[in-house]
Amino acid sequence: MRAVIHPTFGEPSEILTVEEVPTPQPGPGEVRVRTLLSPIHNHDLWTIRGTYGFKPELPARTGTEAVGVIDALGEGVTGVEVGQRVATGGTFGVWAEYFVAKAAALLPVSDDMSDEVAAQLVSMPFSAISLLESLDLAEGDWLVQNAANGAVGRLVAQLGAARGINVIGLVRRAEGVDELKAQGIGNVVATDSADWRDRVKAIVGDARILAGVDSVGGPASGEVLSLLSENGTLVVFGAMQSPVMQISSGDVIFKQATVKGFWGSTVSTSMPAAQRGALLAELVRRIQDSTITLPVEATYSFEEARQAAAANFTPGRAGKILLRP
Numbered sequence: 001m002r003a004v005i006h007p008t009f010g011e012p013s014e015i016l017t018v019e020e021v022p023t024p025q026p027g028p029g030e031v032r033v034r035t036l037l038s039p040i041h042n043h044d045l046w047t048i049r050g051t052y053g054f055k056p057e058l059p060a061r062t063g064t065e066a067v068g069v070i071d072a073l074g075e076g077v078t079g080v081e082v083g084q085r086v087a088t089g090g091t092f093g094v095w096a097e098y099f100v101a102k103a104a105a106l107l108p109v110s111d112d113m114s115d116e117v118a119a120q121l122v123s124m125p126f127s128a129i130s131l132l133e134s135l136d137l138a139e140g141d142w143l144v145q146n147a148a149n150g151a152v153g154r155l156v157a158q159l160g161a162a163r164g165i166n167v168i169g170l171v172r173r174a175e176g177v178d179e180l181k182a183q184g185i186g187n188v189v190a191t192d193s194a195d196w197r198d199r200v201k202a203i204v205g206d207a208r209i210l211a212g213v214d215s216v217g218g219p220a221s222g223e224v225l226s227l228l229s230e231n232g233t234l235v236v237f238g239a240m241q242s243p244v245m246q247i248s249s250g251d252v253i254f255k256q257a258t259v260k261g262f263w264g265s266t267v268s269t270s271m272p273a274a275q276r277g278a279l280l281a282e283l284v285r286r287i288q289d290s291t292i293t294l295p296v297e298a299t300y301s302f303e304e305a306r307q308a309a310a311a312n313f314t315p316g317r318a319g320k321i322l323l324r325p
Contacts, residue, residue: 002325003096004305007059009050012309016048018302021061024100026074031103033068033086037119037299038094039320040312041065041151042238048309051243053263056092063095063323067109067118077103085109089122090265095302097325107280117287120151120294120320125283127264128155130271131237132163133279134262135211139164142207144200144227146170147215147240148188149180151320156213157185158292168200168209170223179318183293191223200227211235213262218242225251225259233258295319 001023006015026032044062046052056062067087070080080086086106093099109118131152137143143160147153148169157180160167169188171177177188189199208229214221217239225234225247234257236245251257268276286292297319300308305323312321 001097002302003061003093004063004302004323005059005061006048009048009055009058012045012048013306016305016309018305021096023098026072026077026100028075029077029103030074030100031070031077031080031086031106032072032074032098032100033066033088033106034071034098035066035068035094035096035325036085037115038063038066038323039120039123040308040323041123042240042312045309045312054092061093061096064092065089065119065123066091066094066099067115067121068094068099070106071098074103079103080106080108085111085118087118087121089126090268095305095323113287116296116299116322117294119322121283121287122280123264124151125155125287125292125294126268126279128152129159129279129283130264130267131213131235131262132156132159132165133275134267135233135235137165137211140166141211142166142168142204142209143211143213144168144170144209144224145213145215146191146220146224147238148185149176150215150240152215152237154180154183154185155292157187159286162286162291166204166207168203168227170196170220172220173315175316179316183295183318191220197227208232213237214245215239216241217245219246221245222247222251225255225257228255228257230255231257233260236261297321299324301325 003021005019070084088101091101149171157167174190180188189196212224212228212234214224215238218241297317299322308321
């Protein structure tokens with residue numbers, strides 16, 4: 001079968017290749033899935049660069065989320081069947097024509113859900129809803145986040161609105177405000193203007209901003225922290241710009257702020273099964289009623305993986321980049 005491979009760690013747009021590799025066989029409790037579509041996530045590209053929390057042995061496959069059709073069952077597998085369409089958000093190496101996954105880790109997909117939506121069903125939506133859940137915010141509370149036009153940022157805004165949580169979004173370009181408005185997302189402020197803090201204040205008024213989410217790093221971390229109220233919490237979700245956070249010690253001290261990290265894969269695996277199931281059910285419900293949307297920017301073939309990786313960082317991208325075998 002064909003699989004996307006990186007022989008070394010480096011820039012995905014330069015080193016990804018497609019190779020013929022043995023078709024995997026499912027073991028006990030596993031199934032083999034024929035891949036239909038798989039999204040490109042930032043953490044996939046960071047893994048290829050060798051800068052993520054997980055570092056595979058080389059040469060390595062990659063990709064962590066996909067929708068596909070069950071092709072073969074391993075010993076002892078029950079509850080799923082050959083020909084059934086399923087999604088996974090925690091299986092490594094899915095950028096291949098076939099992949100093997102634990103049967104218990106797969107989510108059956110209903111016939112009324114498109115492949116394009118099902119391919120994105122788990123990773124980013126579940127990270128977004130888990131992030132909101134971890135903040136323990138009540139209806140009417142305020143949250144501020146940067147990278148508001150990223151996949152998770154859009155989902156946090158939509159899920160927050162559905163839960164009655166007020167979300168302020170920060171973007172680095174004025175154009176990002178209109179891009180999010182077109183998706184029905186408001187309360188967005190561009191930080192490329194000198195008066196952007198005044199604009200945030202005009203939206204929030206005298207309300208307290210209890211939590212902030214930083215997905216950028218560098219000076220942007222301090223910008224989010226500076227907006228928080230006393231005893232606020234800054235959650236570090238990513239580091240799109242810099243692995244080093246620049247935050248004011250005065251903000252930490254005098255606001256008595258809490259700074260903590262959020263790693264979706266760890267949160268997911270440590271979450272009680274009943275809570276995880278309830279959050280997934282909420283996601284499916286909100287996708288079906290269009291409360292949250294999962295747009296697609298473009299779809300590329302495996303042979304175009306390098307171009308797809310480069311396209312992931314195109315400014316103004318409105319949806320996910322997908323790979324198709």
